[in-house]
Every structure is written in structure tokens, then in C-alpha cells.
Amino acid sequence: MRPGVRKAALVAHVCMSVGWLGAVAVFLALAVSALGSRDEVIVRAGYVAMDVATRYVIVPLAIAALATGLLSSLGTTWGLVRHWWVLIKLALIVVATAVLLAQLGPIGALADAVTGAGLAGEQWRRARVSLVVHSGGGLLVLFAATVLAVYKPRGLTRYGHRRTARGPRR
Amino acid sequence: MADPDGPSSGGEPGVPRWVKVIGVVVATLIALVVLAQVTGLAGDHGPGRHLGGLGAVAPGGSGPGGFLW
Numbered sequence: 001m002r003p004g005v006r007k008a009a010l011v012a013h014v015c016m017s018v019g020w021l022g023a024v025a026v027f028l029a030l031a032v033s034a035l036g037s038r039d040e041v042i043v044r045a046g047y048v049a050m051d052v053a054t055r056y057v058i059v060p061l062a063i064a065a066l067a068t069g070l071l072s073s074l075g076t077t078w079g080l081v082r083h084w085w086v087l088i089k090l091a092l093i094v095v096a097t098a099v100l101l102a103q104l105g106p107i108g109a110l111a112d113a114v115t116g117a118g119l120a121g122e123q124w125r126r127a128r129v130s131l132v133v134h135s136g137g138g139l140l141v142l143f144a145a146t147v148l149a150v151y152k153p154r155g156l157t158r159y160g161h162r163r164t165a166r167g168p169r170r
Numbered sequence: 171m172a173d174p175d176g177p178s179s180g181g182e183p184g185v186p187r188w189v190k191v192i193g194v195v196v197a198t199l200i201a202l203v204v205l206a207q208v209t210g211l212a213g214d215h216g217p218g219r220h221l222g223g224l225g226a227v228a229p230g231g232s233g234p235g236g237f238l239w
Contacts, residue, residue: 088189
């Protein structure tokens with residue numbers, strides 16, 4: 001990629017990735033407050049807000065972060081599988097995105113429940129705790145990915161060593 | 171995220187120590203999750219739960235106790 005395009009892709013990737021981290025932090029705050037509150041209005045508003053935020057902010061940011069990350073790595077000498085930190089960060093983001101997409105059903109079900117019959121029952125209590133656990137875990141994973149991106153710890157994969165030994169591709 | 175300035179050095183051949191440490195931490199976490207599933211400490215929670223989703227679960231109604239409890 002040309003330097004200007006590389007910079008633009010990197011700016012987009014940083015914005016999407018950090019935006020995703022921030023959006024998950026907000027989601028966690030909503031999940032904790034909705035779990036701990038006995039105020040029906042706060043609980044209803046919380047789960048509806050979580051559903052909207054997930055569908056229209058968090059999922060688009062996650063997919064955009066993954067896409068711009070692939071673009072930035074494949075379009076530069078970092079590559080996708082040459083450096084351990086890039087490979088591990090990719091694995092973290094893919095797993096985090098998969099878990100996020102798997103959570104769409106439970107989040108939507110909770111939002112539907114608060115606008116309908118309510119959240120009585122053990123099954124719903126577990127689902128509400130689950131949102132806190134998943135968003136807390138997701139926040140840690142995204143933080144770890146950010147640390148890897150900033151520190152870029154050294155270490156070539158076997159493929160990276162072979163590519164380095166061969167020299168730059170023409 | 172990739173740096174357009176590119177990598178400076180790949181270091182020594184072989185798997186770096188920090189990668190091995192991450193591998194041990196991840197393996198330990200997976201083992202703990204599996205253990206929680208086997209012993210029943212995690213309840214019915216786990217990756218398999220996502221396959222069914224909550225959409226099929228009956229909400230149980232609000233009941234006389236109110237909206238949540």
C-alpha cells in the first residue's frame with residue numbers, strides 16, 4: 001500500500017478498535033447497573049439500551065476493527081502470520097467477535113423480555129449475570145489486544161523466519 | 171494493529187517466551203472453564219448455551235413478586 005493509504009487504514013483501525021473497547025466499557029456499566037438495580041425503569045432502559053448499542057454500535061465497530069486490521073497487516077510488511085503479536089491479536093479479535101455475535105440472541109431476548117412479561121425466574125437472572133461476565137471478559141480481551149498493538153513484542157513465527165530468510169517478495 | 175513503519179527485528183528463531191507464557195495462561199483458563207462445566211459450578215452456562223440462545227426459553231412471567239423477582 002502507498003504510505004498515505006497505509007496511514008489512513010491505520011487511523012481507521014485505531015478508531016474502530018478503541019471505539020469498540022469504549023463501547024464495551026459502556027455496555028459493562030449498563031449490564032452491572034441493570035443487574036444490581038431494583039428500579040424497573042432502570043432495568044428496562046438498561047437492557048433496551050444494551051440491545052440497541054450492541055446491534056448498531058458494538059457489532060459494526062467489531063467487524064470494522066477486524067476488517068481494517070486485516071487490511072493494515074496484509075498491506076504492510078508486518079503481514080498476518082509473520083509475527084507472533086499480530087497472529088495472537090488476530091486470534092483474540094476473531095474469538096471476541098465470535099462471542100459477541102453469539103451473544104446477540106441472549107441480549108435481544110433480554111430486551112424483548114423487559115418490554116414484555118418481565119425478567120422473573122432463575123433463567124433470566126443467569127442471563128443477566130452472563131452479560132456482565134461476557135462484557136467484562138470481552139473488555140479484558142480487547143485491552144490485551146491493545147497492549148499487544150502498542151508494545152509489539154518481538155518474535156517471528158516459523159513462516160516469518162522463512163519469509164525473512166527469503167528476502168522481500170518482488 | 172500494524173505499524174506502517176514496519177518491524178525492526180524478529181528476534182531469535184523459535185517460540186518466544188512471552189508467547190509460551192500466554193499459551194500457559196490460556197490453557198489454564200480453558201482447563202478452569204472445562205472443570206467448572208464438569209463439576210457443575212458454571213450451571214448450564216458455557217459455549218454450548220449460545221447455540222440454543224435464550225429466545226426459546228420461557229420468560230416465566232412477572233408473577234406476583236413483581237417485575238424482576
